[in-house]
Amino acid sequence: MTISYKWLKDYLNFSETPEQIAEILTNIGLEVESIETYETIKGGLVGVALGQVITCENHPDSDHLHITTVNVGSEQPLQIVCGAPNVAAGQKVAVATIGATLYFSSGEEIKIKRSKIRGVESFGMICAEDELGIGNDHSGIMVIDTDAEAGTPINQIFKLENDYIFEIGLTPNRIDAASHHGVARDLAAYMKSNGSNVSLKLPEIENFKTDNTNNVYEIVVENTEACPRYAGITISNIKIAPSPDWLQQRLKSIGINPKNNAIDITNFIINELGQPLHAFDADKIDGKKVVIKTCDEGTIFTTLDGVERKLSDKDLMICSATRPMCIAGVFGGLDSGISDETKNVFLECAYFNPVWIRKTARRHGLHTDASFHYERGTDPNIIPYAISRAALLFKEITKGEISSEINDICSKAFEPFGIELSYKNIDRLIGKKISRDKIKTILESLEIKIINENDDILFVEVPPYRVDVTRECDVIEEILRIYSYNNVDFPSELRSTLSHHPKPDNAEIINIVSDFLSNNGFAEIMSNSLTSIAYYEGIKGFDVKNLVKILNPLSNELNVMRQTLLFNGLETIAHNANRKNNDLKLYEFGNIYSYNPDKADGTLKGYSEEYRLAIFVTGADTQLSWNIKFEKSTFFTLKKTVERLCFRFGINTDELQVSANTNPFSGEGLSYILKNGKTIATIGIIDKNICEKCDVKQDVFVAEIYWEQLMKHLKNHFVLYKELPKFPEVRRDFALIINKNVTYKQLHDIAYVAEKKFLKNVSLFDVYEGKNLPEGKKQYALSFVLQDEDKTLTDMQIEHIMQNLLKAFETKAGATLR
Numbered sequence: 001m002t003i004s005y006k007w008l009k010d011y012l013n014f015s016e017t018p019e020q021i022a023e024i025l026t027n028i029g030l031e032v033e034s035i036e037t038y039e040t041i042k043g044g045l046v047g048v049a050l051g052q053v054i055t056c057e058n059h060p061d062s063d064h065l066h067i068t069t070v071n072v073g074s075e076q077p078l079q080i081v082c083g084a085p086n087v088a089a090g091q092k093v094a095v096a097t098i099g100a101t102l103y104f105s106s107g108e109e110i111k112i113k114r115s116k117i118r119g120v121e122s123f124g125m126i127c128a129e130d131e132l133g134i135g136n137d138h139s140g141i142m143v144i145d146t147d148a149e150a151g152t153p154i155n156q157i158f159k160l161e162n163d164y165i166f167e168i169g170l171t172p173n174r175i176d177a178a179s180h181h182g183v184a185r186d187l188a189a190y191m192k193s194n195g196s197n198v199s200l201k202l203p204e205i206e207n208f209k210t211d212n213t214n215n216v217y218e219i220v221v222e223n224t225e226a227c228p229r230y231a232g233i234t235i236s237n238i239k240i241a242p243s244p245d246w247l248q249q250r251l252k253s254i255g256i257n258p259k260n261n262a263i264d265i266t267n268f269i270i271n272e273l274g275q276p277l278h279a280f281d282a283d284k285i286d287g288k289k290v291v292i293k294t295c296d297e298g299t300i301f302t303t304l305d306g307v308e309r310k311l312s313d314k315d316l317m318i319c320s321a322t323r324p325m326c327i328a329g330v331f332g333g334l335d336s337g338i339s340d341e342t343k344n345v346f347l348e349c350a351y352f353n354p355v356w357i358r359k360t361a362r363r364h365g366l367h368t369d370a371s372f373h374y375e376r377g378t379d380p381n382i383i384p385y386a387i388s389r390a391a392l393l394f395k396e397i398t399k400g401e402i403s404s405e406i407n408d409i410c411s412k413a414f415e416p417f418g419i420e421l422s423y424k425n426i427d428r429l430i431g432k433k434i435s436r437d438k439i440k441t442i443l444e445s446l447e448i449k450i451i452n453e454n455d456d457i458l459f460v461e462v463p464p465y466r467v468d469v470t471r472e473c474d475v476i477e478e479i480l481r482i483y484s485y486n487n488v489d490f491p492s493e494l495r496s497t498l499s500h501h502p503k504p505d506n507a508e509i510i511n512i513v514s515d516f517l518s519n520n521g522f523a524e525i526m527s528n529s530l531t532s533i534a535y536y537e538g539i540k541g542f543d544v545k546n547l548v549k550i551l552n553p554l555s556n557e558l559n560v561m562r563q564t565l566l567f568n569g570l571e572t573i574a575h576n577a578n579r580k581n582n583d584l585k586l587y588e589f590g591n592i593y594s595y596n597p598d599k600a601d602g603t604l605k606g607y608s609e610e611y612r613l614a615i616f617v618t619g620a621d622t623q624l625s626w627n628i629k630f631e632k633s634t635f636f637t638l639k640k641t642v643e644r645l646c647f648r649f650g651i652n653t654d655e656l657q658v659s660a661n662t663n664p665f666s667g668e669g670l671s672y673i674l675k676n677g678k679t680i681a682t683i684g685i686i687d688k689n690i691c692e693k694c695d696v697k698q699d700v701f702v703a704e705i706y707w708e709q710l711m712k713h714l715k716n717h718f719v720l721y722k723e724l725p726k727f728p729e730v731r732r733d734f735a736l737i738i739n740k741n742v743t744y745k746q747l748h749d750i751a752y753v754a755e756k757k758f759l760k761n762v763s764l765f766d767v768y769e770g771k772n773l774p775e776g777k778k779q780y781a782l783s784f785v786l787q788d789e790d791k792t793l794t795d796m797q798i799e800h801i802m803q804n805l806l807k808a809f810e811t812k813a814g815a816t817l818r
Helices: 018-027 180-193 245-253 261-273 354-364 369-374 380-398 423-430 436-445 472-483 506-519 566-577 635-648 688-693 707-715 744-754 795-813
Strands: 002-004 032-038 048-058 066-071 078-082 092-097 101-103 109-111 115-117 120-122 124-126 163-168 218-221 229-236 277-281 289-294 300-302 308-310 316-319 324-327 345-351 407-410 417-422 449-454 457-462 584-595 607-618 620-622 657-660 668-673 679-685 700-706 730-739 759-768 777-786
Touching: 002 180, 018 032, 018 163, 018 180, 048 124, 066 124, 078 092, 078 120, 078 124, 180 261, 180 436, 180 472, 218 229, 218 407, 229 380, 245 261, 261 277, 261 369, 261 380, 277 324, 277 380, 289 345, 316 354, 345 380, 354 369, 380 407, 417 423, 417 472, 423 436, 423 472, 436 449, 436 457, 436 472, 506 584, 506 635, 506 707, 566 584, 566 607, 566 688, 566 700, 607 635, 607 707, 635 668, 635 679, 635 700, 679 707, 700 707, 730 795, 744 759, 744 777, 744 795, 777 795
Parallel strands: 218 289
Antiparallel strands: 002 163, 032 163, 048 066, 048 092, 066 078, 092 124, 101 109, 115 120, 229 345, 229 407, 277 345, 289 316, 300 308, 316 324, 417 457, 449 457, 584 607, 607 700, 657 668, 668 679, 679 700, 730 777, 759 777
16 A cells, blocks of 8 residues: 655644654554655756756757757856757746756656757757656747746756655555555554644535535435445536646555546545545436446446456446446446546445455456455445545536535444443553553544543443454554554563473474475475365366355455365466476475365364375476486386385385375375375376366376374384394395286285295386286296394295295296296
């Protein structure tokens, strides 16, 4: 939010510098993120002085140039060659001296240098209006009617003053401060509580009166829930034209481009008071009737940006007698707005239900200044003042006449919030005893009325525009905010308690895993828990009923809570791939969320969340180099990473059950299952149809670690250390011909059953399928590591063990030795 320093002074008489104001605003909760200088005319006309033309003669080598001498207050007059047809001796003119930089109205920028024109030296430039950036006239130099002496800086003659613009990081609950008057109100509260004699004022509207009632429009509010208060007035015989300079400068200073006087007035009011207005071309309102209602589902409506939109029956509309004209509180219509031909205006000033406006804005993906204010809650009681103020500005600036009374339809009273406030609780929550008089001063300056005081209790009423102050603790926070957190003393002693961390420490394990993955070339990503329901639609084995849906989504792309980390990873991969970064290794920790409608009973029982770790690999595993062979990432790249991660915590994946992957998101692959039947990890290649949802065209492999199961397993699992064996291990190999449906896992388990004492390791080091093998067969080359930790194995023992293994393979797997 941008706030003008000079504009604030229209409502508050203070002398503090912009830097001091910024510090005060930050201290009272309106954090100033930056201060920028705004120049009424770019460059501030620095180096441009008032000059008086002493002599003017024709240039001997030109039929349109003149040689002038100009007094600019220096010891010697300047010789300047000028091409303007209207230059003459005796004139007072604007002279850009050497070194000055001019910013033309056209956008061109030049720096004045000493030059020679047709053989005659020129030591400056006599400027036209457009060359100074104050207008568009280039027909001749600008002649200035002034009594000022030559040499006076032009910016003093034009009374140019720099403004200072505050960029405020407004928190969502402080919509009451989303205007210049709102910020001035907070400043006044702070200054009054610190003894400053300041007064907050708004422009007077006592002169408001109706000129006639020649253009009255009927107002009908059909939906009072969505529109509790609606006011309208007509201004007739207006003249659409550019706004006066003061209004244009006010808007330009906060980054708004002026359009015309009618639209500029509505923009001015929303930034002055925080109350949105909408101006209709009154002649385009059919039947001279304004109806506030909803339209039928699917009604087509064209908004100001030319886009046709299908309305919901939950969208509040401003309609004429025959058609919709505007999406209430969000966006105007194409056929009812102000144009250069507008003569009569119907001015709207309303209070709309914030929930209705927020849902409509999100539904249509529209984010406007009006919706920003309405969906957070405007002041329902400022409407009479705001519409009167705007009508007077219309009358003054557009030269129109107020041609109807204010028609203000209010379906309910907006009463202040009554709150009991205890001094004891104020002292307790703030941590410091503040004088009672100061507390009362702060409350009164915040427009919080003290109705009664009884012993230790204050009975106060909070105005309706403070939608975030409804409880005692909220009022105490307001007192502390204005009193300033910086005025609360730090305690002289530090108190702490010893805390017990359960084992294993979840945070410590996360750090260990993060270090492990990062050290192995993986990059951590962090993404939003909100995602799009479109990702989940059409996935085999998944029901969208299990998604946790957002009641008031920010957009259609963020309308459900994620039920897997997979799509966040795919979005990151797509983002990088679109920027030619295709080789990625990523991981993310995060919660996933699900809903079980069978357990829903009106409470939160149907909802659950679970912590997960997702690991992604795609593209190249190793980069091409003179000493490294290029390899693409595969399923086994990721499998190796998961197994190494398990090994880091002393988990032998060979001892886990392995089955086909049943996770509908990670596609074809495998699952690691604990002895209790709980899945601890899944690994798979993501289905191409799922990849296409995120515009990913390359193979992506993903592993999901079920974190809670991992932590439960580690709770009763200890990494053991023991002395290295003193006796050597022995390796023997088998080349077995087996049926194609026999897996390595089956052979692995057979081996450990056949030899439980001396078999230390089994590994598969070669697979062959092809010619010279019977149909339906394949060859596995297995390696066996044998070791006796008490003595050296003899050849006879080794031969006996290997024969037992071979016999087991033959009988249980139908294997033959090649």
